[in-house]
Amino acid sequence: xxxxxxxxxxxxxxxxxxxxxxxxxxxxxxxxxxxxxxxxxxxxxxxxxxxxxxxxxxxxxxxxxxxxxxxxxxxxxxxxxxxxxxxxxxxxxxxxxxxxxxxxxxxxxxxxxxxxxxxxxxxxxxxxxxxxxxxxxxxxxxxxxxxxxxxxxxxxxxxxxxxxxxxxxxxxxxxxxxxxxxxxxxxxxxxxxxxxxxxxxxxxxxxxxxxxxxxxxxxxxxxxxxxxxxxxxxxxxxxxxxxxxxxxxxxxxxxxxxxxxxxxxxxxxxxxxxxxxxxxxxxxxxxxxxxxxxxxxxxxxxxxxxxxxxxxxxxxxxxxxxxxxxxxxxxxxxxxxxxxxxxxxxxxxxxxxxxxxxxxxxxxxxxxxxxxxxxxxxxxxxxxxxxxxxxxxxxxxxxxxxxxxxxxxxxxxxxxxxxxxxxxxxxxxxxxxxxxxxxxxxxxxxxxxxxxxxxxxxxxxxxxxxxxxxxxxxxxxxxxxxxxxxxxxxxxxxxxxxxxxxxxxxxxxxxxxxxxxxxxxxxxxxxxxxxxxxxxxxxxxxxxxxxxxxxxxxxxxxxxxxxxxxxxxxxxxxxxxx
Numbered sequence: 294x295x296x297x298x299x300x301x302x303x304x305x306x307x308x309x310x311x312x313x314x315x316x317x318x319x320x321x322x323x324x325x326x327x328x329x330x331x332x333x334x335x336x337x338x339x340x341x342x343x344x345x346x347x348x349x350x351x352x353x354x355x356x357x358x359x360x361x362x363x364x365x366x367x368x369x370x371x372x373x374x375x376x377x378x379x380x381x382x383x384x385x386x387x388x389x390x391x392x393x394x395x396x397x398x399x400x401x402x403x404x405x406x407x408x409x410x411x412x413x414x415x416x417x418x419x420x421x422x423x424x425x426x427x428x429x430x431x432x433x434x435x436x437x438x439x440x441x442x443x444x445x446x447x448x449x450x451x452x453x454x455x456x457x458x459x460x461x462x463x464x465x466x467x468x469x470x471x472x473x474x475x476x477x478x479x480x481x482x483x484x485x486x487x488x489x490x491x492x493x494x495x496x497x498x499x500x501x502x503x504x505x506x507x508x509x510x511x512x513x514x515x516x517x518x519x520x521x522x523x524x525x526x527x528x529x530x531x532x533x534x535x536x537x538x539x540x541x542x543x544x545x546x547x548x549x550x551x552x553x554x555x556x557x558x559x560x561x562x563x564x565x566x567x568x569x570x571x572x573x574x575x576x577x578x579x580x581x582x583x584x585x586x587x588x589x590x591x592x593x594x595x596x597x598x599x600x601x602x603x604x605x606x607x608x609x610x611x612x613x614x615x616x617x618x619x620x621x622x623x624x625x626x627x628x629x630x631x632x633x634x635x636x637x638x639x640x641x642x643x644x645x646x647x648x649x650x651x652x653x654x655x656x657x658x659x660x661x662x663x664x665x666x667x668x669x670x671x672x673x674x675x676x677x678x679x680x681x682x683x684x685x686x687x688x689x690x691x692x693x694x695x696x697x698x699x700x701x702x703x704x705x706x707x708x709x710x711x712x713x714x715x716x717x718x719x720x721x722x723x724x725x726x727x728x729x730x731x732x733x734x735x736x737x738x739x740x741x742x743x744x745x746x747x748x749x750x751x752x753x754x755x756x757x758x759x760x761x762x763x764x765x766x767x768x769x770x771x772x773x774x775x776x777x778x779x780x781x782x783x784x785x786x787x788x789x790x791x792x793x794x795x796x797x798x799x800x801x802x803x804x805x806x807x808x809x810x811x812x813x814x815x816x817x818x819x820x821x822x823x824x825x826x827x828x829x830x831x832x833x834x835x836x837x838x839x840x841x842x843x844x845x846x847x848x849x850x851x852x853x854x855x856x857x858x859x860x861x862x863x864x865x866x867x868x869x870x871x
Contacts, residue, residue: 385399418464443499506575548734551728
């Protein structure tokens, strides 16, 4: 495929926005300079920048460069398969998950790059106009500036962890000068530093509460600053190798920022399954999410088009069957008799059937996250999840992803096309993530005893959730056994053990949320986990992985799209190994 280059003529169109609240506006068409300079025009520019969270291309094309990161963060990790109708169905994504044939000419990479810079440019357009007015003219000027700085930093953060070497510019750079900005002007460390500073600046401008759902707050900015700082703490050299122990000063800042976020009154939802229920999407766990809606006056609703393909073929959704949990992920939910993960031995055998779930104790999050044959699908009363729900079982097996799908019985589900579309928001940052960031920083600071209750808080929520019941029965669907870590009782809580426990907990809690691959890269663990722990075993049951291999020093990042190198006249430099 061939896509447009980065140059934009300002904001050309304000698209249909993605929220059921302040973003509830119809497309306006092309805006004149006079309109853009007005308070209403500036508000429209800000709305367009928010709209880009769901994908600036709009509607049904977003799945080709998903903002939910399902293909970039999980399919490239050990937690998920591409799925769909076989390896040639969106072959570009198959290349991503096998790390074979990932070329700079891949059109979907060009598309992703281009769309991310459209999103950056929307923020820059809004900031330029905001800087040209007074607070008398636009009373919410500073709040909107904070919002736009936050969103711009978010888009740059995504670009950084996808491509590493990126051109970085703000609203003061003329569009005509974009072509003169190299992609190696700043190091990864400098880019992440500028992103963190932008979140810090946004936090100073943003209120602690917003009158309209979906607008970012001071606490969201502080949380995202913590995330950027945590990434920056793991220093990488020119060949993407993590060079040393994480930076202690930056880790201390992460702890402080997470403590500041806690002052916002955030907490975990009491039941893990509530994360997939619209009724709880603005609950205490939501720090920053993408707003979606149905029945909002648009043709199909402002649904999560990024995840359009990722629903099973079963009668409830009739979907395309992409994004299937891996066997490795399913195995990860095995526990010992005391309810502690089998961190070192979980993958020694495969947990294949419901009966295996009774012979082996499992974490209840398994059946909140993964559709398994014979296990009820949410509260769907017709049939349990079965063989007919899988589209290409010979290639990808029978597992389905339950996360980010509302029940077929939900009033918030679109019936029919778009498959599985709903009003459910996508959580980019939820409070469980903040707790685990803080725990990670504390462990790397040698303060692992302080991290223990944070990890246990996440595990305790899973333990106290309402477990999935067997089909047409009141008994549990599997032998669910989970407990907290107790030093000297069921574990020895050294720094080394705590580090393994934290990293495994992130895998269990945040599975299928688009974060795993990026975690592996920043820890410097991608080579070991993917080649030695995943491909070496998984290829025996998934033939499409037989030639999969992660190349250390290359595959941590995507190549710079060739179209963009051509656009720069050769100024952009290619990433190592491509």
